[in-house]
Amino acid sequence: MRIAALAGGVGAAKFLSGLVEVFPAEDLTVVVNTGDDFQWLGLYICPDLDTLTYTLAGLAHPERGWGVRGDTFHTLARLQELGCDTWFLLGDRDLATHIYRTAALLRGQSLNDVTHRICLANKIRATLLPMTNSPVPTQVHTDEGILPFQEYFVRRKCEPRVAGFTYSGAERSHAAPGVFEALREAGAILICPSNPFISIAPILAVPGIRETLRNSTAKVIAITPIIAGKSVKGPAATMLEQLGHEVSAVSVARMYQEFLDVFVLDRRDADLEPQIAYLDIEVKVAETLMDTHERKVDLAREVLALI
Numbered sequence: 001m002r003i004a005a006l007a008g009g010v011g012a013a014k015f016l017s018g019l020v021e022v023f024p025a026e027d028l029t030v031v032v033n034t035g036d037d038f039q040w041l042g043l044y045i046c047p048d049l050d051t052l053t054y055t056l057a058g059l060a061h062p063e064r065g066w067g068v069r070g071d072t073f074h075t076l077a078r079l080q081e082l083g084c085d086t087w088f089l090l091g092d093r094d095l096a097t098h099i100y101r102t103a104a105l106l107r108g109q110s111l112n113d114v115t116h117r118i119c120l121a122n123k124i125r126a127t128l129l130p131m132t133n134s135p136v137p138t139q140v141h142t143d144e145g146i147l148p149f150q151e152y153f154v155r156r157k158c159e160p161r162v163a164g165f166t167y168s169g170a171e172r173s174h175a176a177p178g179v180f181e182a183l184r185e186a187g188a189i190l191i192c193p194s195n196p197f198i199s200i201a202p203i204l205a206v207p208g209i210r211e212t213l214r215n216s217t218a219k220v221i222a223i224t225p226i227i228a229g230k231s232v233k234g235p236a237a238t239m240l241e242q243l244g245h246e247v248s249a250v251s252v253a254r255m256y257q258e259f260l261d262v263f264v265l266d267r268r269d270a271d272l273e274p275q276i277a278y279l280d281i282e283v284k285v286a287e288t289l290m291d292t293h294e295r296k297v298d299l300a301r302e303v304l305a306l307i
């Protein structure tokens with residue numbers, strides 16, 4: 001049986017690093033959010049693809065989750081001396097990935113071809129696919145106007161109040177080659193514990209993906225990114241609150257209701273089970289805080305047992 005997963009960055013990477021310990025990585029295809037992608041100094045940066053790549057290759061920075069473990073920042077320091085904006089921290093080894101990717105894209109290769117090569121070079125056995133080959137940059141509507149995603153997230157540290165999102169150009173985009181095949185061939189489709197607004201919604205905005213999930217006979221399983229009303233990392237809880245949703249896992253389950261079979265709820269939220277069951281979604285209560293390697297593997301085992 002094959003598994004397909006929809007994924008954002010750090011939360012998804014943690015979960016999938018546990019999954020590949022107990023499920024053959026060759027049988028896993030990950031459809032990755034590219035809404036966070038942006039260009040900086042002429043380089044094409046794909047934060048979520050890179051976070052997954054570095055994590056599955058065992059190269060990720062252990063505390064931050066993004067970037068390369070033990071990386072140095074000499075190039076960034078020199079760029080700063082030259083007067084460049086350096087609010088987005090790119091390490092020297094990380095830069096190699098962006099230079100390689102940008103050069104390949106400029107030669108006319110597609111993002112999925114480049115991603116495939118980067119995965120091969122990093123000996124990643126799972127298949128990572130960008131959700132689409134065309135740019136679909138997430139724009140964050142805030143009380144200070146519309147901000148490109150990384151401006152909001154990194155430069156402004158999620159301080160402006162969020163009023164909504166645009167996944168620019170999503171309606172004209174096409175899923176990258178392999179995405180529909182992976183979703184159709186999968187015996188189970190996992191929605192990783194990623195931010196529903198900025199990681200999963202951009203993927204679902206690519207024409208045909210939401211419909212494929214809705215019509216799928218495979219079990220669709222989501223793992224909560226919210227534990228006890230808080231996001232483990234990132235602004236998911238803040239976004240729920242600012243957009244007028246109840247700040248709980250139930251709101252996330254509601255966002256996926258039309259295609260979801262099972263919701264994996266954290267044990268601290270076990271009392272929410274009836275509210276999710278009421279949405280006609282099966283509930284599995286588990287330890288979802290992946291703060292140790294054992295917990296990542298245990299959670300992956302719990303999810304596999306549901307399939």
Ligand code: FO1
Pocket residue numbers: 008009010036046047048050051066067087088089090094150153154
């Ligand atoms: N996140 C930050 O909060 N600050 C950074 O300077 C930063 C740099 C960075 C460089 C490469 C990369 O692949 C990711 C990086 N991230 C940084 C993370 C990234 O902005 C976010 O994780 C995602 O886009 C949200 O999933």
